[in-house]
Amino acid sequence: MAVKNVKKMLMLAGFSLLVSVNGFAEEQATTAKQVVENFQGQLLAVMKSGKQTDFAGRYSKLFDAVSKSHDLTKIARIVVGKEWEKLTEAQQQKLVEVFSKFSVASYAHNFKDYDGEAFVFDSEEETTKGGVVIHSHLTIPDEKDVKFDYMLKDNGGNWRIINIIANGVSDLALKRTEYTSVLQRDGFDALISKINEKIDNYSKL
């Protein structure tokens, strides 16, 4: 009898251990692929409700989605290249803040219609520097597919998107050349006011 009880208890203990390990694993294991797919799902949802939601509505929905899936601080840092080091701390903060707004605003402006598009996962690839690239494509009825490659980096245990390559055109490389060029030519204040001007335009269009 006693033996049976011990056995039962052991089994129970084992079981509960198993459950807790599983729970732990689930909490930890938001993979790079899941981060991308969650984000794509949220984007499609915003597109689907695009007709009923105004810019401000889409913006607030996407702000959460973008900041939870993108490493906006790192992206902002990369797009100004080595100029980052020359900025004061206050300027760096300002840049991250304005850049984040701009990123979300451009999503909110550009992704407002839905014509049956869908994202399809293709493959996953690890880069030499510990990053992950998620290869996927967007299908659009009656149109050629668009390749979307997401580059993710581990940021303190969380995978975050740092670049999106659409049909071979790298958003990060594009922005980086553009931003460093504006910074070097016109200076920091001009860069910020240009970005603000663009955000303003997006909200009105």
Place this chain on the structure above:
Amino acid sequence: MSIFGNFCKHYSSQQMFVVLALAGTIGGCATASVEDQKIVANKADPYERINRKVFNFNDQLDNYVAEPIAKGYKAITPDFVQTGVFNFYNNLKNINVVFNDVLQAKFTQGAEDTSRFVVNSTLGLLGVVDVAKKIGLEQNDEDFEQTLAVWGVPRGPYMVLPLLGPVTARGIPGAVFDTAANPSSYVGAPVQLMSVLNTRANAEGSLKFIDEAALDPYVFTRESFLQWRNGLATDGKSSETADFEDDLGEESSSKTLADFNRKGFAGETQKFTDVSKSFTSVEQSFENTAKSFQNAADKLDKLKK
């Protein structure tokens, strides 16, 4: 971030070329005073000072001439006619695509593109209807500049030409060859004018996109043009996976552009190796070609039913 994704979402790469070729035509006021400003040297763009002037010139020309005409054309021409006109010219381009498929030893794709041209020229009423797409023959994008790239010819400097827009040194002989290989080049000015007009009208949305998104339309156009052409030449295999981690100031921060350019060269060498590989597998290609002819025939049979 990736607003560019949305750009691509709406425009096929064919249209994208048009957009970028026309993109010397946008964002006037933002760049108007650029001549007085200090120009930052970029290795890919040694003639930036002149290029910017031409870019601004094209921009003005578009604002005052091309845009109003294209808008007028759009207003009086129904959408299906615009699509038909686009398809017609696009179909003629396929002769050149097939040429370049062969020159790049892409025999399978060459066979598909030949079927595409044949199907659209016959069932598609001289190309006005894109029947081939409906049976799964996608439009491929090949031209002589890509062929030269595959052959290992270096890209050369970026230039903006008056009226014609962005090009690289390698693109000039490319454009001459492509023009010679396109039947519509021999028909006369009105036909070409129609093509240009229709193209400009179709590009309206994309030009608006660049205008909205770009902080510096000149740089935006140059970067997307160069990246896009590079992607085409390598068939997307050179997909940019640089993570720019080195730029974060944690390591030496002076090796940004230089690194980039060196990588470009490595890419060219890789391409060259790829080509020799592709030549050695010609036999395989022929087999695939035969198969794809068979497939195309099957698809046609299905279509007839």
